Amino acid sequence: MADVIDIDNPADPRLDDFRDLNSSDRRPDLPDGKGLVIAEGVLVAQRLLSSRFAPISLLGVDRRLGELADDLRDVDAPFYRTSAEVMAEVVGFHLNRGVLAAAHRAPALDLDDVLTGARTVAVLEGVNDHENIGSMFRNAAGLGVDAVLFGDRCADPLYRRAVRVSMGHVLRVPFARVPEWPHGLQLLRDRGFQLISLTPNPKEPTLAEAMTGDRVALLLGAEGPGLSEYTMRRTDVRARIPMAPGTDSLNVATAAAMAFYERVRLG
Amino acid sequence: MADVIDIDNPADPRLDDFRDLNSSDRRPDLPDGKGLVIAEGVLVAQRLLSSRFAPISLLGVDRRLGELADDLRDVDAPFYRTSAEVMAEVVGFHLNRGVLAAAHRAPALDLDDVLTGARTVAVLEGVNDHENIGSMFRNAAGLGVDAVLFGDRCADPLYRRAVRVSMGHVLRVPFARVPEWPHGLQLLRDRGFQLISLTPNPKEPTLAEAMTGDRVALLLGAEGPGLSEYTMRRTDVRARIPMAPGTDSLNVATAAAMAFYERVRLG
Known part of the structure; x- marks a missing residue:
């Protein structure tokens, strides 16, 4: 089961993967870009967790944690639990889906x-x-x-x-x-x-x-x-x-x- | 031909129909809403000008005025010519299409x-x-x-x-x-x-x-x-x-x- 870690401080460096999501230079839009894979919302996060992309961490509110409980059972990555307000401050805009997952890019398929x-x-x-x-x-x-x-x-x-x-x-x-x-x-x-x-x-x-x-x-x-x-x-x-x-x-x-x-x- | 009127002052009340386009309460989203019809860009403005919707005015940069010259030949409404900067200030965001047209809602069709x-x-x-x-x-x-x-x-x-x-x-x-x-x-x-x-x-x-x-x-x-x-x-x-x-x-x-x-x- 993913470790659940409560974070109240939007400046916490553990949240850096989710910071300023709208800042396009942080998500280089290139075939070989180094940007992380970001899933927004429960459905897409579920699909990420069952995909070939290895999750790094999740950020979300308590209610979404509950909805993802089954999907997180075999996941190693931490779930950073916080409030909608802190989430908005971290990502730079109001996100009404309440949960984000970050993953590494998997190697290109042959x-x-x-x-x-x-x-x-x-x-x-x-x-x-x-x-x-x-x-x-x-x-x-x-x-x-x-x-x-x-x-x-x-x-x-x-x-x-x-x-x-x-x-x-x-x-x-x-x-x-x-x-x-x-x-x-x-x-x-x-x-x-x-x-x-x-x-x-x-x-x-x-x-x-x-x-x-x-x-x-x-x-x-x-x-x-x-x-x-x-x-x-x-x-x-x-x-x-x-x-x-x-x-x-x-x-x-x-x-x-x-x-x-x-x-x-x-x- | 539409009258071409140069406007440099973003506060000019003649531009009110284009002001704060993102403010949703000004464009009531209801079947019987009173919002105006707004066309963005040359192609959509052309379609507006040849439609059953009567244009009130256009707002755009000089280059777009040139592109619309043929379409404006039989149009009565004024074309307010301005800079991209003034346009952005009026509408509240940067608009890269360079021209807007406003029209009245036509009566509902039978x-x-x-x-x-x-x-x-x-x-x-x-x-x-x-x-x-x-x-x-x-x-x-x-x-x-x-x-x-x-x-x-x-x-x-x-x-x-x-x-x-x-x-x-x-x-x-x-x-x-x-x-x-x-x-x-x-x-x-x-x-x-x-x-x-x-x-x-x-x-x-x-x-x-x-x-x-x-x-x-x-x-x-x-x-x-x-x-x-x-x-x-x-x-x-x-x-x-x-x-x-x-x-x-x-x-x-x-x-x-x-x-x-x-x-x-x-x-």
Whole structure:
């Protein structure tokens, strides 16, 4: 069981991992950033505690400690118990979820391991928005996508905002980096994945027409620019996300959800 | 052409419509709230200027004025030109989009008018989050949904955050209130709409199986509670949103997008 330690002084150095959470320079937003993984709220903290990310400590109010009692049974890290006021002073803003957990970044997963047994993977290029990354992981978990792979210029999936928006699913859905982007896509093709570039281009076949592989990799680019032509040329087929004429492209996480849905539908 | 008026003094009362935008009591979040409609950024301001909402004034930097020149040609409202610093002081936070437009709320649309010619409508109950409301309108526009209807306990679609997240589509996609919720659903049935309740219940038929009507109303409840049983009983069929076992329900705007997508797919 986690040791419960009462702390009343917001300046206590044991709380430093939770200090000034909004100060972005303390949470470097880089693929190799040194920032800790921060989970906010009971549900996400539970997911952190049952993940491959090793907890360092938790900070929260007594009520949340009670809600997490079962989850903390086999946890070594301390639970710093305090008041909502002290929490707000430490993190720098009012946090109405009442509990935070901090963990070390786990070592990156090996692409080969992530692909073993996977039938459906999402592959992202240039998705540089933490909310979109978080939403994609949540949608991936909800629609049975086995892994998320990163090409170039993507936001850090372990950044606090991405963790929160994903409802903690960035801590559960495996992810890995595709090396030497986009050439590394060949590693997926070698394993029998059909590589599908998603595009709003109305001239391309629909998702339902294009998605024929037993193993499928769905490539998604950022809202606006989409996938680079250079990357699309390295995929097997381009498939259209349906869209009403004259509107903007859909949010990239929404487009991804529709592709994931189509995959579930086609079985 | 809009009159261009230079203002250097942030205390100028002509800027009062843009003052302290974060102060929620000035933008009452109620279906019958008296708050103004505020558009942020060039794209959303353009959509406001071509909508049924009558602009009162715009506030922005010179560069944005240039970008909006065509859109302002037939506009009567003044454009208050100022610096980014004065803008920040007036609105109370740094606004990196550089232009705001304020408009009066237009009279609510008549449900009958909104339904005329519509083939697909979304009907919301208890969707009380502005971001979700905004996302749904964006998805509705992107996937050819003709209108959004509101049952009880929904957030105000004209609140600033909903306007922004929708990319201005709350100003374009018609919306109306269903009277005497949920009994008023009969008005849709009388017009030949098939009423479909969306649910995560794995025992229900899939969307593709259930969606058979020529005119379709897709009913969506809030994340978590979903539609009330009382409301679902007044619909023709319940249909399942696919979901991986053991995960949380999908975000309601994402679930809506999948239903809209299925409608496009089935034609």
